[in-house]
Amino acid sequence: GDSVTQMEGPVTLSEEAFLTINCTYTATGYPSLFWYVQYPGEGLQLLLKATKADDKGSNKGFEATYRKETTSFHLEKGSVQVSDSAVYFCALSPKAAGNKLTFGGGTRVLVKP
């Protein structure tokens, strides 16, 4: 079945550091790929998405590129802020699954001033 694997956290960084969270997936066909973010005490919010190979999703300084050849969708941000502290989830949605999201295990990111 479909699956998403992402690096375990917590990832602890200083402000203005570079952030990378690795995400790889297994799926039949070409799913859509997403990054969702969960701030403390809140629900998930879409951060960015990519729907086909080589697409780059970007939002709030975060970027991720859909790499079909490596089945990856790594999240990056060049300079993190304390407000980026959250749990980040990589997810996929196959083409024929009623828009069902399959999530990775989540990566907690802590940014210290």
Place this chain on the structure above:
Amino acid sequence: DTAVSQTPKYLVTQMGNDKSIKCEQNLGHDTMYWYKQDSKKFLKIMFSYNNKELIINETVPNRFSPKSPDKAHLNLHINSLELGDSAVYFCASTPSDRQNTEAFFGQGTRLTVV
């Protein structure tokens, strides 16, 4: 204006009880979902309804029964609660059941079974 709202936010109950969690969305979306997040933050889909019709039913015990009185509401009823049901339950909605559309999540209901 909360787009996807769930009630209650916290629910503490004893084993064996029956409880319900309510979800409403005011986005005009056709499709609604229930996801379960366990203590390790792992998220998994439970159910999905499109225009009041069940379209996804993952391997979930029969004690869990979703009910969609209209397309803006998807409630989750749980019978005979067990300790392992303790989790955060998230409701979500999308414009349709087509791929690529953003899912909007509620704030979650933290269920604790004691």
